[in-house]
Amino acid sequence: MTSSWSLEEKRAFVGGASLAPRRLLVTGGAGFIGSNFVHYWCSRYPGDRLVVLDALTYAGNRQNLALVDSRENFRFVEGNICDRQKIDILLQQEAIDTIVHFAAESHVDRSIIGPDAFIQTNVVGTFTLLEAFRQHWNGFLKDQTNSSDQIGSKQTGVFLHVSTDEVYGSLGPDDPPFTETTPYAPNSPYSASKAGSDHLARAYYHTYGLPTIITNCSNNYGSYHFPEKLIPLMCINILLGKPLPVYGDGQNIRDWLYVGDHCRALDAAIALGKPGETYNIGGNNEVKNIELVRLLCRLMDELAPNLPVRPCEQLIQFVKDRPGHDRRYAIDATKIKTELGWTPSVTVEEGLRQTVLWYLNNQDWWQPLLSEEYRAYYRQVYQV
Numbered sequence: 480m481t482s483s484w485s486l487e488e489k490r491a492f493v494g495g496a497s498l499a500p501r502r503l504l505v506t507g508g509a510g511f512i513g514s515n516f517v518h519y520w521c522s523r524y525p526g527d528r529l530v531v532l533d534a535l536t537y538a539g540n541r542q543n544l545a546l547v548d549s550r551e552n553f554r555f556v557e558g559n560i561c562d563r564q565k566i567d568i569l570l571q572q573e574a575i576d577t578i579v580h581f582a583a584e585s586h587v588d589r590s591i592i593g594p595d596a597f598i599q600t601n602v603v604g605t606f607t608l609l610e611a612f613r614q615h616w617n618g619f620l621k622d623q624t625n626s627s628d629q630i631g632s633k634q635t636g637v638f639l640h641v642s643t644d645e646v647y648g649s650l651g652p653d654d655p656p657f658t659e660t661t662p663y664a665p666n667s668p669y670s671a672s673k674a675g676s677d678h679l680a681r682a683y684y685h686t687y688g689l690p691t692i693i694t695n696c697s698n699n700y701g702s703y704h705f706p707e708k709l710i711p712l713m714c715i716n717i718l719l720g721k722p723l724p725v726y727g728d729g730q731n732i733r734d735w736l737y738v739g740d741h742c743r744a745l746d747a748a749i750a751l752g753k754p755g756e757t758y759n760i761g762g763n764n765e766v767k768n769i770e771l772v773r774l775l776c777r778l779m780d781e782l783a784p785n786l787p788v789r790p791c792e793q794l795i796q797f798v799k800d801r802p803g804h805d806r807r808y809a810i811d812a813t814k815i816k817t818e819l820g821w822t823p824s825v826t827v828e829e830g831l832r833q834t835v836l837w838y839l840n841n842q843d844w845w846q847p848l849l850s851e852e853y854r855a856y857y858r859q860v861y862q863v
């Protein structure tokens with residue numbers, strides 16, 4: 480295989496003689512990254528079957544999938560990843576060969592207020608999915624030895640566990656970025672629960688030979704991002720003329736990646752990744768929080784016609800720090816670049832511009848999210 484092949488050519492090659500469509504179960508497909516992935520996959524591989532399983536928690540939104548809802552190859556199922564019976568039925572009924580597992584409680588601040596749901600969904604839910612896939616996979620292997628019909632896509636099936644760089648803990652200013660061999664040192668209930676689910680996915684490969692792959696990605700941003708996370712929260716507060724709460728001294732660093740680049744990386748991992756392996760995914764875009772917020776303010780000043788407060792930097796307020804706040808994350812993405820040929824393509828300036836425009840043009844999407852539950856959460860975290 481040469482590195483000049485396109486992803487489609489490599490995918491066809493890895494699929495062997497069979498170009499049979501994949502049959503994917505995407506958990507958490509109504510959330511931020513999951514819905515972006517569904518859009519990406521449906522337009523790139525329209526012949527594939529794609530089934531979303533999502534519990535529609537506060538972070539899940541059917542609107543996020545409106546663009547693909549009427550497609551023949553698409554199905555949405557409301558359900559919980561802890562519901563073993565439902566998963567068993569789905570895997571069998573839909574003859575799933577690939578699970579792309581996004582479903583999770585994903586917000587650090589919520590994990591500090593209430594860790595229970597994080598353990599339940601991220602640890603118990605992932606365990607339940609792995610167990611269900613193990614049983615299903617054994618059935619596939621038996622089918623393969625008993626029949627000689629189209630099985631290529633099944634042989635290349637995979638359980639992709641979509642995870643985070645936060646499992647590696649916090650870096651000092653001079654530390655090298657996280658690699659796949661950096662020891663795990665999670666600091667929040669969120670990252671601890673994701674570390675637990677990573678370990679389970681790894682163990683299922685080593686113990687049972689289940690073809691699991693883990694990806695650990697840095698902070699994403701883009702469309703359909705729930706307004707509890709830094710970037711959408713700042714965009715919406717600017718549009719509403721509300722204070723922009725920056726935790727602590729604002730010097731914490733995150734490595735930002737445009738969500739579309741993450742989707743391409745997951746595609747590469749599904750098509751070309753080696754079972755049992757871990758791949759770090761990052762944007763090579765380390766930015767201090769305060770710099771990021773200032774950049775967003777400048778973009779809003781330029782792009783938004785009727786801001787309540789302008790220049791909107793006046794809205795920045797330094798607030799009480801998050802307990803246990805990790806100082807710095809940074810990813811070394813050399814492995815996925817050299818082994819799978821993936822590199823990020825969107826600069827942080829361009830990606831943020833697209834994102835700001837999306838929030839400006841999609842007020843109908845975010846207005847309904849500012850519910851009573853959201854306001855109560857906001858009051859609790861920001862003590863306002």
Ligand code: NAD
Pocket residue numbers: 506507508509510511512513532533534535536537538539540558559560561580581582583584585586600604641642643644673695696697698699700705
């Ligand atoms: P999100 O909170 O926007 O979406 C999570 C989705 O999972 C929602 O649709 C929710 O309804 C669903 N869900 C939650 N609990 C469920 C359950 N028990 N059963 C079924 N569905 C359930 O999250 P996101 O930001 O899109 O993150 C997706 C995945 O990517 C997560 O596993 C997260 O850990 C990982 N990740 C996120 C980032 C990031 O920057 N957002 C970075 C790296 C990795």
Ligand code: TYD
Pocket residue numbers: 587588698707708709710712724725726727731732733768801
């Ligand atoms: P967030 O988007 O919650 O992602 P994570 O905690 O998973 O990295 O936060 C990104 C950074 O922004 C993190 O250092 C915390 C900080 N932050 C604020 O300063 N103010 C806020 O209101 C929020 C939500 C986050």
